[in-house]
Amino acid sequence: MQSTLVSIDETTGTEDIIALWGILLGENSLDLDALAAEVAAALPDDLIRTDGFLTHPTFNSFHSETEMLRYLRKLADKDIALDRAMIPLGSCTMKLNATAEMLPITWPEFSNMHPFAPHDQTGGYRAMIDELESMLCAATGYDAMSLQPNAGSQGEYAGLLAIRGYHESRGDTHRTVCLIPSSAHGTNPASAQMCGMQVVVTKCDDQGNVDIADLKEKAATHSENLAAIMVTYPSTHGVFEEGIKEICQIVHDHGGQVYIDGANLNAMVGVCQPGKFGGDVSHLNLHKTFCIPHGGGGPGVGPIGVGKHLEPFLPKEVEGGDRRGAQVSAAPFGSASILPITWMYIRMMGRAGLKQATEVAILNANYMANRLQDHYQVLYTGANGRVAHECILDVRPIKDDVGISVDDIAKRLIDYGFHAPTMSFPVSGTLMIEPTESESKAELDRFCDAMIAIKHEVNQVANGEFQLDDNPLVSAPHTAAVVTGDEWTRAYTRSQAAYPLDSLRDNKYWPPVGRLDNVFGDRNLVCSCPPMSVYEN
Amino acid sequence: MLQKKRTLADLQNAAEFIARHVGPSTEDQQQMLSVLGCANLQELTAQVVPEAIAMTEDLAIVDGCPEAQALAELREIASHNKVFKSFIGQGYYGTITPNVIQRNILENPAWYTAYTPYQPEISQGRLEALINFQTMISDLTGMEMSNSSMLDEGTAAAEAMALCQRMSKSKSSRFFVDSDCLPQTIEVIKTRAEPMGIEVEVADPADFAGEAFGILLQYPGASGEVRDYRDIIGKVQAQKGLAVMAADILSLVLLESPGSLGADVAIGTTQRFGVPLGFGGPHAGYMATREAYKRNLPGRLVGLSQDANGNPAYRLALQTREQHIRREKATSNICTAQVLLAVIAGMYAVYHGPEGLQRIAQRVHLLTSVLAEGLRLNGMVPTNKHWFDTLTLHTGSRTDAIIKAAAEREMNLRQIDAEHIGLD
Numbered sequence: 001m002q003s004t005l006v007s008i009d010e011t012t013g014t015e016d017i018i019a020l021w022g023i024l025l026g027e028n029s030l031d032l033d034a035l036a037a038e039v040a041a042a043l044p045d046d047l048i049r050t051d052g053f054l055t056h057p058t059f060n061s062f063h064s065e066t067e068m069l070r071y072l073r074k075l076a077d078k079d080i081a082l083d084r085a086m087i088p089l090g091s092c093t094m095k096l097n098a099t100a101e102m103l104p105i106t107w108p109e110f111s112n113m114h115p116f117a118p119h120d121q122t123g124g125y126r127a128m129i130d131e132l133e134s135m136l137c138a139a140t141g142y143d144a145m146s147l148q149p150n151a152g153s154q155g156e157y158a159g160l161l162a163i164r165g166y167h168e169s170r171g172d173t174h175r176t177v178c179l180i181p182s183s184a185h186g187t188n189p190a191s192a193q194m195c196g197m198q199v200v201v202t203k204c205d206d207q208g209n210v211d212i213a214d215l216k217e218k219a220a221t222h223s224e225n226l227a228a229i230m231v232t233y234p235s236t237h238g239v240f241e242e243g244i245k246e247i248c249q250i251v252h253d254h255g256g257q258v259y260i261d262g263a264n265l266n267a268m269v270g271v272c273q274p275g276k277f278g279g280d281v282s283h284l285n286l287h288k289t290f291c292i293p294h295g296g297g298g299p300g301v302g303p304i305g306v307g308k309h310l311e312p313f314l315p316k317e318v319e320g321g322d323r324r325g326a327q328v329s330a331a332p333f334g335s336a337s338i339l340p341i342t343w344m345y346i347r348m349m350g351r352a353g354l355k356q357a358t359e360v361a362i363l364n365a366n367y368m369a370n371r372l373q374d375h376y377q378v379l380y381t382g383a384n385g386r387v388a389h390e391c392i393l394d395v396r397p398i399k400d401d402v403g404i405s406v407d408d409i410a411k412r413l414i415d416y417g418f419h420a421p422t423m424s425f426p427v428s429g430t431l432m433i434e435p436t437e438s439e440s441k442a443e444l445d446r447f448c449d450a451m452i453a454i455k456h457e458v459n460q461v462a463n464g465e466f467q468l469d470d471n472p473l474v475s476a477p478h479t480a481a482v483v484t485g486d487e488w489t490r491a492y493t494r495s496q497a498a499y500p501l502d503s504l505r506d507n508k509y510w511p512p513v514g515r516l517d518n519v520f521g522d523r524n525l526v527c528s529c530p531p532m533s534v535y536e537n
Numbered sequence: 538m539l540q541k542k543r544t545l546a547d548l549q550n551a552a553e554f555i556a557r558h559v560g561p562s563t564e565d566q567q568q569m570l571s572v573l574g575c576a577n578l579q580e581l582t583a584q585v586v587p588e589a590i591a592m593t594e595d596l597a598i599v600d601g602c603p604e605a606q607a608l609a610e611l612r613e614i615a616s617h618n619k620v621f622k623s624f625i626g627q628g629y630y631g632t633i634t635p636n637v638i639q640r641n642i643l644e645n646p647a648w649y650t651a652y653t654p655y656q657p658e659i660s661q662g663r664l665e666a667l668i669n670f671q672t673m674i675s676d677l678t679g680m681e682m683s684n685s686s687m688l689d690e691g692t693a694a695a696e697a698m699a700l701c702q703r704m705s706k707s708k709s710s711r712f713f714v715d716s717d718c719l720p721q722t723i724e725v726i727k728t729r730a731e732p733m734g735i736e737v738e739v740a741d742p743a744d745f746a747g748e749a750f751g752i753l754l755q756y757p758g759a760s761g762e763v764r765d766y767r768d769i770i771g772k773v774q775a776q777k778g779l780a781v782m783a784a785d786i787l788s789l790v791l792l793e794s795p796g797s798l799g800a801d802v803a804i805g806t807t808q809r810f811g812v813p814l815g816f817g818g819p820h821a822g823y824m825a826t827r828e829a830y831k832r833n834l835p836g837r838l839v840g841l842s843q844d845a846n847g848n849p850a851y852r853l854a855l856q857t858r859e860q861h862i863r864r865e866k867a868t869s870n871i872c873t874a875q876v877l878l879a880v881i882a883g884m885y886a887v888y889h890g891p892e893g894l895q896r897i898a899q900r901v902h903l904l905t906s907v908l909a910e911g912l913r914l915n916g917m918v919p920t921n922k923h924w925f926d927t928l929t930l931h932t933g934s935r936t937d938a939i940i941k942a943a944a945e946r947e948m949n950l951r952q953i954d955a956e957h958i959g960l961d
Contacts, residue, residue, distance in 0.1 A: 002954055005951040007626025007927040012904055023950075025911075039907055043922050043924075056672060059886060075663070081663065091729075100604040106643065111815050114625050114814050127614050150688050186864045311556070328692075329691060332817065347602065350598060351600060360560070363561070438560045462756065497902060501620065516657045516843075517845065520843050522854055524842075529668055
């Protein structure tokens with residue numbers, strides 16, 4: 001028996017109800033207002049909600065547009081985003097999210113389309129998606145691309161499922177071992193585990209590169225059951241490993257598939273292609289390399305590119321299509337409405353611009369490494385003493401010799417108006433810096449100046465000018481309330497606390513709170529809006 | 538300034554955007570290169586990228602173009618989308634994004650260019666916005682705690698299944714799924730279950746019998762029916778299984794909450810709280826549960842703590858749960874969530890408040906009931922006895938004609954072959 005379903009929502013008007021009657025009943029003499037006056041609710045009596053909700057003042061205070069506008073401004077003013085300063089997070093690729101890229105996502109043609117609208121109404125989306133898939137294939141050297149995974153982690157999961165599907169289709173159901181170098185991001189082993197694979201960790205050498213001897217041994221040991229290797233390129237240590245082709249070859253020789261994690265793709269577009277140098281599958285982070293903004297922690301898009309042999313195992317998008325892998329996201333094309341951002345980026349940059357972006361990303365990282373190398377130790381470099389698109393500063397010697405921690409440096413950067421680099425990944429006690437191609441030389445210099453000034457403050461602790469428990473680093477960040485407090489008993493001046501560089505007097509970010517106590521919060525877990533009484537005193 | 542003569546091609550500035558996107562000017566690049574002892578970008582790149590893998594050919598991508606041209610081309614492509622009024626539902630609903638939210642959050646780089654709040658001292662604004670979201674979810678679902686968003690309703694359901702398997706004391710490997718669940722949710726559940734060795738049974742929960750470590754119930758169902766699941770939840774829990782309810786966020790304004798019905802986990806999407814349809818995403822999914830399961834709640838969780846001066850301050854709580862710490866012992870690989878969309882949905886609730894939400898929910902419900910009553914008076918009785926916003930109508934052989942008549946008026950209805958989703 002065929003049925004028709006009708007769902008009503010906030011946008012439905014009374015004229016729509018009348019139109020629906022016309023469609024379903026034909027001619028009728030119904031009077032909507034009369035029915036609305038007498039019709040009974042259709043919820044089961046014992047399921048009618050009786051308890052209150054959203055009683056907190058936050059949900060009962062900002063109902064005029066003026067109040068709402070100011071509340072949103074007040075919150076935004078507390079934060080650092082790319083509209084204030086560079087965010088040099090290694091592995092995160094915080095590049096420009098250009099206005100022209102953002103404009104189309106709110107065009108009604110894109111924003112008001114239902115995911116299950118009939119095929120003949122979605123031609124624009126399909127054309128844009130087809131073009132984008134081709135563009136991304138061209139950029140990576142893969143044969144096919146699925147845009148369904150709506151986060152990088154989902155891409156990893158979908159990519160491993162494709163590998164699993166491939167092995168199963170060949171009767172190799174026993175191929176379930178996944179090799180993962182110890183330097184991998186934690187999502188790699190987590191994704192492998194979710195796909196029912198056994199993770200075997202392979203070693204890295206002192207330079208942070210995959211230990212090829214260990215890889216050979218483990219690939220041989222697990223040859224019979226080898227499913228895949230998951231390797232990040234350039235490595236999580238920010239280096240183009242010379243041995244990548246050999247790594248891919250070893251795994252292929254033992255019947256495994258090569259998963260190249262595309263987290264660092266921003267160092268590769270236009271200069272090398274994972275789909276060509278040995279990868280069978282990669283996920284891309286469109287929210288890194290291809291300009292989708294981070295949104296404070298999402299949305300993301302994590303498409304996967306695959307070689308021809310894996311295409312049938314890509315996530316299913318439509319019934320009866322060529323792609324017959326399992327569906328990983330609720331919607332066929334995942335986060336479809338933000339795909340125009342990437343389309344716009346690639347369209348505007350073109351072949352030359354994309355390559356230039358990669359080259360300047362590498363230039364910016366090497367320029368910073370060069371400026372900072374007299375003050376901090378650059379942990380890893382490649383064959384020619386260069387880094388890739390990011391670099392790791394080793395601050396463990398500072399901790400060992402002076403007692404100032406990576407946390408102290410990260411929090412002190414806030415006083416200088418910067419978001420900290422990535423802390424303690426991939427190596428504990430280090431800072432990983434990725435400037436991206438979008439930051440100007442002036443901004444790179446401003447950040448380097450801050451890092452060098454901080455090193456000078458470290459030296460002031462080292463030479464005894466400041467005590468380890470009373471210096472601008474361990475007490476960072478400094479709030480306006482602290483700096484303007486009536487009492488000041490610290491060993492350093494108020495101006496050193498707030499304006500350690502003169503340039504800050506023109507443009508100062510004031511952190512709204514001092515350094516967070518994580519342990520206190522985990523011991524006293526509160527995960528909803530606290531009563532106003534906590535703000536008293 | 539001395540004016541030099543330039544060609545038209547030069548003045549067209551086709552590479553305009555490249556120089557807007559790339560930070561250092563050509564002169565600055567030269568200066569930086571000279572610091573590194575390189576003559577040009579190619580020389581530096583050659584020192585960095587191993588020769589064995591370096592591309593020798595150009596990318597097979599067309600040349601770039603200025604912003605205005607790219608926008609015009611995309612406009613043309615977008616014009617091939619025909620946006621009809623949607624009555625399709627199935628987990629995705631029309632919604633009105635308050636303009637003040639669209640302009641000041643969705644279109645505001647202060648919100649959309651921010652990073653995940655790992656550095657809480659510079660993230661208090663978005664952390665407060667997220668705790669608003671968590672409060673909204675825990676209030677509406679009647680659960681003790683909510684995380685700060687999931688990727689979508691389907692993955693939230695799959696994660697809930699995994700949570701049930703870890704936390705339930707049942708030894709069963711069976712997960713029971715209400716046949717009135719959204720079809721895409723059932724698909725994503727099956728994807729996740731297969732490699733984990735979980736046996737998924739899709740059936741009418743009224744027929745629940747035997748053992749299962751968990752059950753997923755849709756509230757209201759995909760058919761629109763609103764069922765009282767108290768007895769079934771009790772039955773599942775009596776044999777040590779856990780109960781998950783996939784609940785429509787707007788309906789919870791009028792309906793008893795999953796928590797009050799005894800559910801262990803509530804999941805769903807907050808799309809219809811001001812987040813545009815967008816052909817399926819991105820939208821913020823949600824998951825809420827009992828505090829007892831806090832260490833098994835996937836995704837990010839914002840909590841209150843205090844700063845060095847003893848003042849209240851927010852930060853991500855219980856981070857040791859996450860995959861970057863637990864690696865292969867991790868139970869979920871979730872990293873990126875849907876923060877921007879969760880912020881929008883939370884602010885939709887802030888903007889409307891409980892009374893505004895009640896007005897919206899009651900209006901949706903009243904219009905649905907008026908539609909149903911008009912149909913009933915003319916002999917077309919919905920097959921669902923109760924509803925919040927969705928009616929199932931047995932239209933039989935007339936179905937195709939109805940769908941076509943609707944399309945002529947630029948309206949989309951949902952058509953199903955009842956057998957496929959297990960209705961009678």
